[in-house]
Amino acid sequence: MKSPIDSKFAGRRNERMILSMLRQHQRLSQSQLCRLAGIGSSTASTIVARLREKQLVLETPGTSTDRGPKPTLIELNPDCRYLFAVEINPSYVFVGLFDFVGQMQDNVQVSLGADHSVECVLELLQRQIQGLAQKHRIAGQKMLGVGVTLSGSVSSKGLVSLSSPLGWHNIPLRNALESRLEMPAFVYSNRVRLLTEFDLNPDLKHKHVLYLNVADGVGSTVSMNGTMMYGAGGRYGEIGHIVVDPNGPTCGCGNRGCVEALISGQALVRKIQHDQLAGIAVGFDAAVHEGAARSAEQILSVWTQLVESGHAYALALRDFVADHLGRIAAAAINCYDPDVIILAGYVLRHFPAYYAAAIQAPMATQVYDSTLRSIGILPAAAGANALILGVSIAAFQDAAEHL
């Protein structure tokens, strides 16, 4: 026999499940909810009534059919709660305001100056969040919380043990956010990007996915049949810190010659600037020299254009990226045995077929049992908003515990 505590726990879990289904399917009749959730109609009625009391769902008449009365459709109430999703990047902070349906209603992007200190970033975040809340007249009780993502190792308690692109070590970011913003806070590594791919292509939840991201950081996310892997300390899949050149440049992690220190967006900008001064990279425009005012992504758009025009140095730089990518992908394939590889991040965005070929080529000599593997290599389906949407999905799931 179930204890009252068990029943209450099951009830809350069912509420979260129904909310998640409504976010995915938008509008469902009660019979559709029962079928999808595998629950009986009286249980569904009780849960929907509770959600309606909390004003989290709306019920609207559906369109009439030839076969009987119009079914009542249940949908999320978009205006009942709001969530802030935040990306902290080395060069800027991006804040998105999401309604309860998961639509981004507004956003703001602010450049970070030279000061990457936690205090400076938190102050900036607080100003932007308060500004968006005032602009949209969102009362405090409607704020569900804030989800923050950054490139680095993040524990389940929101401790950032290391973010090499930001140079942060042992920062209790979740506690710092909650005490400053006075709302629930959730902190994630950039792995949440994969949640946006799941949202766009639900079949991926039934695959073994290796998601390779090359942007401000270099890393991988692994998902096995929909279960994201985090490791003991949130460091699973840190393939960007495989050392490939022990005499290479210093990485933000403190080691030398990590792949991230060679092919991340910022590393490539530094390489171009160095090669320009050495007279090797001829033909890059002045924008590359003015790096401080622009993000690495903006600067590398110059590189992309030069590749398309057949510029020799730009093509050689693409080969440099492809060569390192192929090597770390072979190591990751040996470790994780994926059946799908997704190529993501602004460094890989423009020539996915080229980078896919660069991963296929070394498999014959660097991957165990390569002839019997069947691995699909796909470009990420989500575009520039992948990260902000991913953090909003993760934070909605976690914030639902507080409803």
Ligand SMILES: [Zn+2]
């Ligand atoms: Zn490193």
